Amino acid sequence: MADENKPRHPDEIDRQIQRLAGELRDRGTAPERDLWTGIDRAITAAEQHQIRPHARWSWPRMAASAAAVLVLVFAGWTSVQQQISTEAQSPLALLESPVAAESDETNGLAAIDLALEELNLALSDDPENRSLGNLAQMLHQSRGRMLRQNMELRLMGG
Amino acid sequence: MSTIRNAFLVAMMAAPLLVASASADQEINETVKAKAHGLVTVENIAGSIEVIGWDRNEVKVEGRLTGDAQKLLLDGGKKTRIKVKYPRRSKNLDGGAELVIHVPAGSRVDVECISATVEVRGVNGTIDAESISGSVAVSGRCESVEAESISGDVVVDCDSDEVSLASISGNVEATGGTSEVEAETVTGDITLKFDKFLGLNVESVAGDAVVVGDLDSGGNFGFELHSGTLRLTVPSDVSADFRVETFSGGIDNGFGQKSRKTSKYAPGRELEFTNGSGDARVRIDTFSGDVIIKKN
Numbered sequence: 001m002a003d004e005n006k007p008r009h010p011d012e013i014d015r016q017i018q019r020l021a022g023e024l025r026d027r028g029t030a031p032e033r034d035l036w037t038g039i040d041r042a043i044t045a046a047e048q049h050q051i052r053p054h055a056r057w058s059w060p061r062m063a064a065s066a067a068a069v070l071v072l073v074f075a076g077w078t079s080v081q082q083q084i085s086t087e088a089q090s091p092l093a094l095l096e097s098p099v100a101a102e103s104d105e106t107n108g109l110a111a112i113d114l115a116l117e118e119l120n121l122a123l124s125d126d127p128e129n130r131s132l133g134n135l136a137q138m139l140h141q142s143r144g145r146m147l148r149q150n151m152e153l154r155l156m157g158g
Numbered sequence: 159m160s161t162i163r164n165a166f167l168v169a170m171m172a173a174p175l176l177v178a179s180a181s182a183d184q185e186i187n188e189t190v191k192a193k194a195h196g197l198v199t200v201e202n203i204a205g206s207i208e209v210i211g212w213d214r215n216e217v218k219v220e221g222r223l224t225g226d227a228q229k230l231l232l233d234g235g236k237k238t239r240i241k242v243k244y245p246r247r248s249k250n251l252d253g254g255a256e257l258v259i260h261v262p263a264g265s266r267v268d269v270e271c272i273s274a275t276v277e278v279r280g281v282n283g284t285i286d287a288e289s290i291s292g293s294v295a296v297s298g299r300c301e302s303v304e305a306e307s308i309s310g311d312v313v314v315d316c317d318s319d320e321v322s323l324a325s326i327s328g329n330v331e332a333t334g335g336t337s338e339v340e341a342e343t344v345t346g347d348i349t350l351k352f353d354k355f356l357g358l359n360v361e362s363v364a365g366d367a368v369v370v371g372d373l374d375s376g377g378n379f380g381f382e383l384h385s386g387t388l389r390l391t392v393p394s395d396v397s398a399d400f401r402v403e404t405f406s407g408g409i410d411n412g413f414g415q416k417s418r419k420t421s422k423y424a425p426g427r428e429l430e431f432t433n434g435s436g437d438a439r440v441r442i443d444t445f446s447g448d449v450i451i452k453k454n
Contacts, residue, residue, distance in 0.1 A: 105308060105326060107327065107345070108308075108326040108327060108344040108345060108363075111344055111345050111363050112344060112363055115363050115364070115384040115385065115445070118384075118446075119384075119445060122405055122445070126424070129405075131403040131404075131405070131443040132405060132445070134382055134443045135382055135384060135405075135443055135444075135445055138361050138382040138384075139363065139384065142342065142344060142361065142363060145324075145342075146326065146344070149308060149326075
């Protein structure tokens with residue numbers, strides 16, 4: 001036990017490593033075939049794939065690409081035209097449309113939801129607070145009323 | 159030659175469109191018999207509706223239809239029904255109906271619109287007027303008023319027993335004599351100036367409220383505002399019991415009694431006091447809104 005723990009001289013370690021390496025070399029088996037040929041072929045193929053010039057454009061392929069570009073440009077232009085047309089409506093017309101009212105409803109609902117969020121946070125700290133309970137009830141009633149009005153608006157607006 | 163022929167063809171094709179456009183406007187002038195205290199209902203999407211009470215037992219509809227407003231339906235009898243027909247797809251309409259409707263003064267009136275403005279005056283029965291984005295205005299002496307809009311303003315100047323007002327983003331303003339009043343908004347402001355409130359219920363999420371008037375003995379007066387400020391002005395000799403509580407808003411009491419913090423750690427304040435014999439019951443709750451009580 002004492003010998004195993006005794007520090008060895010570095011030269012002795014080197015010698016031991018060389019001896020073990022030699023044994024491994026002598027014991028190892030050589031590959032049955034020359035592996036380098038396959039490796040070399042694979043590397044060459046990979047290089048050719050990387051530096052291969054672009055395939056030459058055939059006329060049908062170019063025509064198809066041009067058609068695709070035209071379709072995309074037309075679709076984009078139509079979309080832009082529609083947007084311009086919508087934006088070109090007078091503000092009065094937009095205000096007078098039910099869409100504007102729906103937007104007001106959406107903003108109203110957002111205001112109620114924000115208020116409810118604040119209230120719920122406060123109620124979580126003080127669940128017995130009667131005043132907060134009244135306000136929460138009021139907000140829920142407002143929300144229900146707005147949703148009902150929204151439904152009526154949709155029914156009337158067709 | 160071919161150019162002339164093409165121009166002629168184009169003109170021929172456009173002609174029906176021009177005729178259709180010119181014929182879209184339609185003048186209205188129709189009258190039907192009606193009961194002195196009957197119900198008159200009006201439905202219209204766009205334009206303007208003016209309902210005026212008169213001393214004849216008939217309903218008269220005048221005005222014009224423009225753009226997409228197609229036809230006026232008018233049915234008389236015990237119940238008078240006035241409806242403007244539009245295409246089924248009614249969004250982004252062009253034009254509308256501009257109608258002036260005379261009804262027996264004692265009628266009960268029910269008006270429903272989308273973007274049309276509504277004005278009712280001189281009608282003594284019950285009035286129910288609603289618009290989605292148009293403003294609603296009611297004036298005169300009537301049994302009760304219910305006026306609502308989503309984004310339009312609601313303005314009422316009535317001597318009526320009961321007044322109920324609501325809007326989402328529009329402002330609500332009402333003046334009158336002695337009434338039981340309810341007013342609700344989400345983001346719109348509320349202004350109520352009455353001689354005396356028999357009872358009162360004011361609710362708003364983000365709008366401010368200004369309320370001026372005497373409080374009837376024995377009445378209940380409730381105010382619930384989330385973030386809006388309440389300014390309440392009552393006579394100095396009002397007989398009322400006040401209880402005010404805010405979660406984080408301030409309280410300014412013109413009667414002199416000081417508010418106190420609801421707890422050592424919370425920002426809220428509360429105030430309880432009685433003026434006179436405390437007959438009216440006033441309850442005010444706000445979340446972050448301030449409360450200002452004044453006496454005059």
